[in-house]
Amino acid sequence: MTRLRWAVLVAGLLRFHSVGLAQEPIKISTINDASQPASVEMMKLFRQKLAEHIALFKLVGNDDASLGLVFQADCMPRQSKDAPYVCFYTLQYAGGTNKTLMGGGVNAAKTANDIADGFLSSIAQDIVEGLDHARRGNAVESLEACLFLTQSSCAVPEVLAPELKVKTINLSQYLQKGGLKK
Numbered sequence: 154m155t156r157l158r159w160a161v162l163v164a165g166l167l168r169f170h171s172v173g174l175a176q177e178p179i180k181i182s183t184i185n186d187a188s189q190p191a192s193v194e195m196m197k198l199f200r201q202k203l204a205e206h207i208a209l210f211k212l213v214g215n216d217d218a219s220l221g222l223v224f225q226a227d228c229m230p231r232q233s234k235d236a237p238y239v240c241f242y243t244l245q246y247a248g249g250t251n252k253t254l255m256g257g258g259v260n261a262a263k264t265a266n267d268i269a270d271g272f273l274s275s276i277a278q279d280i281v282e283g284l285d286h287a288r289r290g291n292a293v294e295s296l297e298a299c300l301f302l303t304q305s306s307c308a309v310p311e312v313l314a315p316e317l318k319v320k321t322i323n324l325s326q327y328l329q330k331g332g333l334k335k
């Protein structure tokens with residue numbers, strides 16, 4: 154990854170933090186196939202790179218049920234030591250009971266370090282482009298699920314309160330406002 158591309162993406166993440174969309178580091182958990190040596194090597198380097206950016210990311214265990222990101226990556230088996238690493242990833246926002254796909258990709262490179270750099274750059278771009286949208290979409294889904302399952306009022310998620318201009322709402326009021334687009 155070029156230093157310029159990484160600098161631009163980090164600047165975007167810092168802007169993301171500064172406008173109040175994330176007041177603390179973004180929690181991220183990682184998943185990979187521990188039986189595949191190429192996957193293990195790449196993920197070890199990827200986790201080290203995340204740990205280098207503690208102001209932006211907080212690496213958490215897979216048992217942490219709080220809101221955050223789930224990064225899943227694996228690599229194809231390498232046939233020889235000279236064979237390239239061919240790896241893929243998916244990134245999801247785990248917003249409570251909902252998960253939203255934020256990005257994914259495939260990368261091939263000579264070293265696991267190059268793959269880890271590329272994936273870090275890619276997830277930074279995925280976050281800058283999609284986290285606010287994912288949070289809003291998950292909030293709309295949660296609110297609508299509550300409204301359609303109850304006859305009383307539901308608490309409006311913080312991200313939607315300015316738009317709906319209320320802290321609680323019932324189904325009738327929600328429909329009178331025309332609902333919300335995801």
